[in-house]
Structure formats: structure tokens, C-alpha cells
Amino acid sequence: xxxxxxxxxxxxxxxxxxxxxxxxxxxxxVLCSASVSNQQLLNNGIALxxxxxxxxxxxxxxxxTNIGRQLFNSLMVSSLVVIGKLALSSxxxxxxxxxxSPFKPLIFWTLFATLLLPLEVRVIPTYAVASDLFEPLKxxxxxxxxxxxxxxxxxxxxxxxxxxxxxxSGLSLPLIASATGTFLFRQFYQTIPPxxxxxxxxxxxxxxxxxxxxxxxxxxxxxxxxxxxxxxxTWKDYMWPLVVTSQENMRTVVLGMATFLxxxxxxxxxxxxxxxxxxFAFIPPVIVIALMQRWFVKGxxxxxx
Amino acid sequence: MKSSAMFQHRWMPLxxxxxxxxxxxxxxxxxxxxxxWWSFHLVRPFGNDSVFVSVKNYLRILGDDSFYSxxxxxxxxxxxxxxxxxxxxxxxxxxxxLNLRGRKIFRHLFIWPYAVAGAALGVILxxxxxxxxxxxxxxxxxxxxxxxxxxxxxxxxxxxxxxxAWTQVPxxxxxxxxxxxxxxxxxxxxxxxDGAGPMRRFxxxxxPLIAPFVFFAAVINVIEAFTHSFGLIDTLxxxxxxGATNILVYKIFSDGFVGLDLSGSSTLSVIMMLCLxxxxxxxxxxxxxxxxxxx
Numbered sequence: 001x002x003x004x005x006x007x008x009x010x011x012x013x014x015x016x017x018x019x020x021x022x023x024x025x026x027x028x029x030v031l032c033s034a035s036v037s038n039q040q041l042l043n044n045g046i047a048l049x050x051x052x053x054x055x056x057x058x059x060x061x062x063x064x065t066n067i068g069r070q071l072f073n074s075l076m077v078s079s080l081v082v083i084g085k086l087a088l089s090s091x092x093x094x095x096x097x098x099x100x101s102p103f104k105p106l107i108f109w110t111l112f113a114t115l116l117l118p119l120e121v122r123v124i125p126t127y128a129v130a131s132d133l134f135e136p137l138k139x140x141x142x143x144x145x146x147x148x149x150x151x152x153x154x155x156x157x158x159x160x161x162x163x164x165x166x167x168x169s170g171l172s173l174p175l176i177a178s179a180t181g182t183f184l185f186r187q188f189y190q191t192i193p194p195x196x197x198x199x200x201x202x203x204x205x206x207x208x209x210x211x212x213x214x215x216x217x218x219x220x221x222x223x224x225x226x227x228x229x230x231x232x233x234t235w236k237d238y239m240w241p242l243v244v245t246s247q248e249n250m251r252t253v254v255l256g257m258a259t260f261l262x263x264x265x266x267x268x269x270x271x272x273x274x275x276x277x278x279x280f281a282f283i284p285p286v287i288v289i290a291l292m293q294r295w296f297v298k299g300x301x302x303x304x305x
Numbered sequence: 306m307k308s309s310a311m312f313q314h315r316w317m318p319l320x321x322x323x324x325x326x327x328x329x330x331x332x333x334x335x336x337x338x339x340x341x342w343w344s345f346h347l348v349r350p351f352g353n354d355s356v357f358v359s360v361k362n363y364l365r366i367l368g369d370d371s372f373y374s375x376x377x378x379x380x381x382x383x384x385x386x387x388x389x390x391x392x393x394x395x396x397x398x399x400x401x402x403l404n405l406r407g408r409k410i411f412r413h414l415f416i417w418p419y420a421v422a423g424a425a426l427g428v429i430l431x432x433x434x435x436x437x438x439x440x441x442x443x444x445x446x447x448x449x450x451x452x453x454x455x456x457x458x459x460x461x462x463x464x465x466x467x468x469x470a471w472t473q474v475p476x477x478x479x480x481x482x483x484x485x486x487x488x489x490x491x492x493x494x495x496x497x498x499d500g501a502g503p504m505r506r507f508x509x510x511x512x513p514l515i516a517p518f519v520f521f522a523a524v525i526n527v528i529e530a531f532t533h534s535f536g537l538i539d540t541l542x543x544x545x546x547x548g549a550t551n552i553l554v555y556k557i558f559s560d561g562f563v564g565l566d567l568s569g570s571s572t573l574s575v576i577m578m579l580c581l582x583x584x585x586x587x588x589x590x591x592x593x594x595x596x597x598x599x600x
Contacts, residue, residue, distance in 0.1 A: 005502075005503055008403070008503050009403070009405060012400040012403050012405055013405065015396060015397070015400045016397065016400050016401065016405075016411050019393070019396075019397045019400075019411075019415065020411070020414060020415070022393070022471070022474075023414065023415050023417065023418050023471075023474065023475075024414060024417065024418070026418075026421075026426070026429055026430070026433060026471070027417070027418070027421070029429075029433055030429050033432065041438060042438070045438045045439065045440075045442055045443075046432070046433060046435075046438055046439050046440065088324055088325040088328070089325075091321050091322070091324075091325070092321065092322045092325045094321065095317070095318035095319075095321035095322045096318070096322070098311060098312055099311055099312050099313075099314055099317060099318040100311040100312070100313060101314065101315055101316075101317075101318045101319070102315070103316075103318055103319045103322075104318065107318065107319070107322045107326065110326060110329060111325070111329065113333070113334075114329055114333050115585050116578060116581050116582050116585050117333050117334075117336075117337050117578060117581075118528075118532040118581070119532075120532040120533065120535055120554050120557075120558075121532065121554070121557065121574050121577045121578055121581065122333070122336040122337050122340055122574060122578075123557065123558060123561075124340070124557070124558075124561040124562065124567065124570055124571065124574070125335075125336035125337070125339035125340045125343070125571070125574075126332055126336040127562075128336070128339060129331060129332060129335055129336050129339075130332075133331065135335075136330075136331065136335050173328060173331075173332060174332040176328060177325055177328035177329045177332060177333065182325070197311075197312075201312070206312075207312040207314065207317060210312075232419065232420060235422070236420075236421075236422035236423070236424075236425075236536075237422075237536075238422055238423065238424035238535065238536030238539070238540075239535045239536060239539075239558070242539075243562070254422045254424050254425060254536075255424070257424070257425060257428060258424050258425075258427070258428055258536075258539070258540050260428075261428060261431070261540065271432050271438065274428060274432065275429070275432060277428075278425050278428055278429055281422065281425045282420050282421045282422065282425050285419075285420035285421075286417055286420040286421075288420070289416060289417060289419060289420050290413070290417070293413060293416075296416070296419075297416070297479055297483075300416075300419075300476060300479045300480070301479060301480065301483045
């Protein structure tokens with residue numbers, strides 16, 4: 001910037017401090033309330049200073065619900081989605097950018113259309129698909145009459161069925177495929193000078209070789225950026241785990257924390273434990289953001305653009 | 306596309322893209338098709354029994370008052386959280402871009418809330434905004450009945466708008482800081498020499514130059530409010546009180562899974578998809594150059 005302006009500096013600091021209270025205030029209150037007894041909360045209202053009971057409360061939450069398992073589930077699902085999404089997006093973007101093929105528009109517009117169909121909007125039919133993955137196949141067989149044909153020829157009735165409810169694949173697969181990652185890689189590959197692939201071609205490298213030996217090492221930054229952002233957004237996801245899991249031991253931690261809310265109206269929740277459970281839900285992604293700051297910002301800007 | 310040495314394989318790209326395309330087909334297109342199919346049929350809950358009713362579902366939804374109140378709630382919620390989230394993020398980004406000590410620390414801290422899931426924020430606010438325990442209890446003590454979001458619809462909506470804006474600020478902040486960094490220092494220096502103060506520079510140079518980013522963030526915010534507000538609403542208000550915060554994405558869920566009205570819920574899904582087509586086209590048209598979506 002150009003000049004220093006004492007009044008402006010004071011004003012800007014004031015605004016930033018207010019912003020900080022706005023941004024971190026709720027998190028601070030959670031920390032305070034998670035570290036006192038419930039009795040104190042009921043007597044004095046919300047805690048404004050940290051108390052001595054944080055470890056006890058976290059321990060109580062861990063005993064009350066299977067928080068270890070839930071944390072593991074969140075970690076598992078987020079990692080699966082990160083790996084799956086990075087692999088699929090980088091390979092698909094490679095297919096779209098580096099080949100001359102009549103199928104490219106088909107691939108491109110198929111993926112583009114996914115931008116119009118967020119999970120939240122198609123959640124109920126997606127649940128139906130997850131409960132019976134082979135339903136499309138079955139429908140095709142039935143509508144073409146192939147199943148009766150096979151039944152009369154081979155004497156067996158084909159009824160393919162695969163239930164993904166309460167499984168890790170059910171939790172992660174619908175989140176893996178989406179266009180954003182593919183477009184991010186596509187954009188990056190397009191900035192790579194064409195001389196590189198020409199040289200590789202002249203040296204006799206095939207497409208797979210080129211992808212693994214040249215493109216992948218060049219995309220490290222993109223992998224880190226997209227990976228961080230996908231990890232955090234999968235961790236935060238609430239609707240799909242809510243829909244696709246009914247068993248306690250398949251719940252992710254964000255969902256588990258929400259089910260800690262009292263179900264019966266009039267039941268007085270143990271707020272301190274609820275806040276301790278909330279800590280379990282958001283501390284891991286905060287740590288990821290703090291550690292991966294640079295990649296996280298790159299990812300946000302990249303996915304945004 | 307630049308002229309680059311392309312690999313000459315006809316089928317290989319299709320084979321490479323196949324895994325992604327199969328998943329997309331199974332979890333995007335098939336469900337979307339199913340939603341459209343169900344919207345033209347009367348469907349029994351998760352049974353195979355269905356009767357073709359043509360546009361009767363649409364007529365039923367479009368003639369239902371609860372649809373319009375939900376639509377209205379969606380618009381208020383979206384517009385409110387959008388304006389708030391953009392405004393706060395711009396002010397913070399502009400201040401964080403001034404040559405201040407410790408601006409890096411501020412920049413780091415402001416994005417931490419991104420880690421908090423909407424559902425987690427809902428649980429937290431259920432406690433913090435509680436009329437008996439929270440800071441609002443003091444106001445209720447002075448003026449009984451001042452803060453009652455569990456029975457007052459507009460207070461519940463206000464709470465939801467603030468909460469959702471809170472979840473959106475970190476993303477907008479990151480985008481705006483990145484945008485402000487693209488503004489050349491020379492412009493600002495030149496303006497300063499011409500005697501323009503910091504405010505003047507902000508409104509006449511920085512703001513117009515980052516305007517496309519602001520518009521972009523706004524479109525993303527609208528799409529997020531349409532879709533990703535579910536967790537927050539489910540933990541904080543459950544669409545209540547009296548349907549005051551029953552915005553479309555929540556209504557789709559509750560009509561379908563709680564009310565088991567698959568036809569009605571699917572019809573809503575289709576209507577919502579049409580809204581998203583408009584929004585995404587808007588995003589695409591305005592940003593195709595920068596986003597590299599162009600073919």
C-alpha cells in the first residue's frame with residue numbers, strides 16, 4: 001500500500017478486531033462452555049471464561065458415544081473421497097485435454113451437467129440408488145425384455161442387487177464424482193506448454209507414460225490444494241451421512257454430534273457435553289486448515305475460479 | 306484450445322474417463338431422471354407401485370400455499386445471508402489488505418471458521434442463542450419476550466441468516482483478498498499522488514476492479530444458500546417455528562423422508578433443478594473466460 005494514515009490504521013484495526021470477535025467468538029464460547037460443569041451453565045448461563053473441566057467433559061463424551069469410531073469414520077470417508085476425487089478428476093481432465101477424440105464434448109458436457117444437480121436437490125432418488133445400486137441395470141434388462149430372454153434361455157433369473165446403505169462406499173461414492181475437481185485440473189493442464197507433450201511424443205512416450213512421469217509430478221500443488229479443500233468439505237458434510245447411515249457405528253462425527261441433541265422436547269440437554277462433542281467435530285478440520293494454510297487458500301481460490 | 310501435440314487415440318480418452326462417467330451416471334443422472342419420473346407419477350413410499358398423473362403433481366405443488374411460503378423464506382434467507390456475507394467479507398478483506406502490522410495473522414484467523422460444519426454451527430448456536438442461557442437471556446431479563454426465536458418466525462429467520470452468513474464469510478474473504486492482490490500497486494500509488502484518500506481509492510479503483518469477483522462470489526453464495534444450508538437448518542430450527550425457516554432444500558428433504566411424499570418432493574427437486582440451471586448458466590456466461598470452462 002501507498003501511505004500510512006494514523007486514523008485509518010486505528011479504524012482498520014478496530015474493524016479487524018470486531019471481525020475477529022465475529023469469526024472466532026462462537027468458537028471461543030464453545031471452548032469455554034465445554035470446559036465447565038453443566039450445573040455452572042444452568043446457574044450462570046453461558047461461560048465466558050475457560051474452566052477446569054475440559055478433559056473430563058471430553059472424556060465423558062467419549063464414554064457416552066463412540067466418538068473414536070465416529071472420528072475414524074469421518075477420517076475414512078474424507079480420505080476415500082480425497083483419493084477417489086483426485087484420481088478421477090486428474091485422469092478425466094487428462095482425457096479431456098490431451099486427446100483428439102470425438103468423445104471429448106460428450107465427456108465435457110456430461111461433467112458440466114453435474115454442476116446443475118447438487119446432492120441436496122436429488123437426495124431422495126440418490127438414496128434410492130444407494131439402497132439398490134444395480135437398479136438401473138435391472139431396469140434396462142426389464143425394459144428391453146433381456147431378462148425374460150435370459151431366463152428362458154439359461155433358466156436363471158438375473159436380479160442384480162447391491163445395497164450401499166451403511167457402508168463406506170455408500171458414504172463416499174456419491175461425493176467423489178463431481179465436476180469441480182476435473183475442471184480445476186483441466187484448467188491447470190491447459191497452462192502447461194504444448195512443447196512438453198510434443199517432446200514426450202518425440203521421445204516415444206505414450207499417453208500413460210506422459211501422464212505418470214510428467215503430468216503428475218507437475219500437478220503436486222494442485223493435488224495438495226484440491227485434496228485439502230475436498231477433505232474439509234467432506235468432513236463437514238451432514239446431509240448425505242444422515243440419509244445413508246442408520247447404524248450408530250457408521251455415523252460420522254458431525255452427524256454424531258448432532259444426534260447428541262436431546263430428542264424429547266423439554267428434556268434439558270447437557271450443554272457442556274454437547275459443546276465438547278462440537279469440539280470433536282470441528283477441531284480436526286481447524287488443524288488441517290492451520291497446517292495446510294497455503295494449499296487450503298489455493299484450493300479455495302482454484303475451486304472458486 | 307492451443308495447438309498442442311495431442312495423442313491420437315480414439316477410444317482411450319473414453320476409457321480413461323469411464324470410471325468417473327459411470328459414477329456420475331449412477332449417482333447424478335439416474336437419480337435426476339428418477340426425480341423427473343417420480344414428478345410425473347403418484348408414487349408409493351419406496352415401493353414400485355406408481356400411477357402416471359402427468360402434471361398433477363406440479364399443479365398440486367404450485368397450488369399449495371406452503372410452497373409459496375417456502376419459496377418466500379428461501380428468497381429472504383438467500384438475499385439476507387448473501388448481502389451480509391459479501392459485505393462483511395469485503396470490509397474485512399479491504400482492511401486486511403492495508404499495510405498493517407499483523408495482517409498475515411488476521412488473514413489466517415479469518416478463514417478458520419471454514420472448518421465449522423453448518424450442522425456444528427447449528428448445534429453451537431442452539432446453545433449460544435438460547436433465550437434462557439445465552440447472552441440473549443440478559444436482554445430477555447430487561448425486556449421479557451425480546452428474544453424468542455423458538456416461537457417467533459422472523460427472529461428464527463434472522464438467526465439463520467446471521468449463522469449462514471458466518472459460514473460463508475471465510476470463502477468470500479479468501480476470494481476477495483486474492484482479488485485485491487490482483488489490483489496493481491501502481492494504480493493506487495498514482496491515485497494517491499493525485500490526492501485520492503484511502504476511501505476514495507477503495508471505491509474508485511479497488512472495488513470496480515474486483516467487481517467481477519464479487520459477482521462471482523455472490524453467485525456461489527446463492528447456490529450454497531440454495532443447497533448447503535441443510536445441515537444448519539436441521540440442527541438449529543428444523544424449518545420451524547411454524548414453517549418460517551422451511552426453505553426449499555429442507556422442504557424437499559422433509560416432504561420426502563419425513564412426509565414420505567415422494568412425488569411432491571421430486572416435483573420440488575425438479576423445480577429446484579430448473580432454478581439451478583438458471584444460476585449456473587449465469588455463472589458460466591459471466592465467468593467462462595476466467596474459469597476455463599470454454600471449449
